[in-house]
Amino acid sequence: MASVVSNPELVNSKRGLVSRQLFMDPEIYQTELERVYARCWLYLGHESQVKEHGDYLSNYMGEDPIILWRDGHDRVRAYLNSCLHRGMKVCRTDAGSARSFTCSYHGWTYNAEGKLTGVPYFREAYFGELNREEWGLKEVPRVVNYGGFIFGCWDESAISLEEYLGDVRWYLDILIERPLGRLEVLPGMQRYKLPGNWKIQADNFAGDVYHVPFAHGSWGKTGMPIAGGVTIDNYATQKAYSFAFKHGHGALDMRLNDETYEADLVLAQQFGPETVDYIRESRERLLKRLSERQARIYTWGVGNLFPNFAVNNFSAFFPVGLYLWHPKGPDKSEVWQWCAVDSAAPAAVKEMARVGFTKVQSAGGFFGQDDSDNFEQVTEATRGVIGRRCWFNYQMGLGHEEDLQMEGYPGHVTHRMSEANQRNFYAYWSQLMERE
């Protein structure tokens, strides 16, 4: 295993080259489940999805299924969704509310504190001798809520979530603080299988401004804008910035000088004074709770939090889109996505956000289909004997990472059209993969 993983030629940051083995090799894949997914902080769900005692949702950490569950003491916990008897999933639904789960194989029962509370034929079959204390659900040792976003980590020795997110928090705080009510994930979700490695999606959301005008060119033909004042035609020349962060996180499409806010105000006029007031109050709230710079950004564009959690929000009229790129094999992944809105937003804003979510980055939407089609065929043309010997090229802007300097904006600002964020993503990936 070490022979493949410690090969420095897999990720050559200096030359901006990444081996195609990263996107199809089974050995690399197994190692990254261990060294990336079992070590990093992973997004598990939003607090609005587990509001009451017993509320739960199913998710994955790498390939391990988990249950995110609010216990009877109001603590949100996460457990491996696997019966300690012989491995059956104890929770077999996506989300709901339950005081306990009974395994469908032989009937062991667990409560929301993870305790094994019921064992059929405990006296007759086990002679009352099974130590139930020892056979509770396996719990994710670290679960932390950052502004409603709940993350978990299997590694007890890992750095804190705050340190792991680092400077990206400054931008994430804009999404957390802007709602006048609270950010609420709408019921339901979208899920689709994608025959391609999870990193293809993650690196795209971490920094791929370059593909938008071309891959999503069909959107331009509809005449619909991407966000206020931004169309496919003027997208590339927008005054917007990308930021690379420690630990592989990356964000793009950040407009810094009230451009998004002003476009939202114009749009709000169509819906009447209530909506105009809402947009104004949202900005004022940011000003009160955060800094003027953050208020002027007003939203955050697109970003990927390493390894596989992406968030986008182009305007108050767009939903906060939450995406997980779940690994399902060296060349397979599953996209899980949710849409969140401010609970206090006027009906017009909520409705536009809901429709926009379906229309844009979703299984049946314009952008989701464009991307999926590319990612699928990238994979097909990469895994062949000759294809896998080639490199992926991330050389855009190489050597120009230090060109821009911006005081007062955390993270490392990079050019709008650049692959600096992707190089940052793979540099951290490779750092993790080299650590035994």
Ligand code: FES
């Ligand atoms: S596998 Fe769950 S009770 Fe046997």
Ligand SMILES: [Fe+2]
């Ligand atoms: Fe895209």
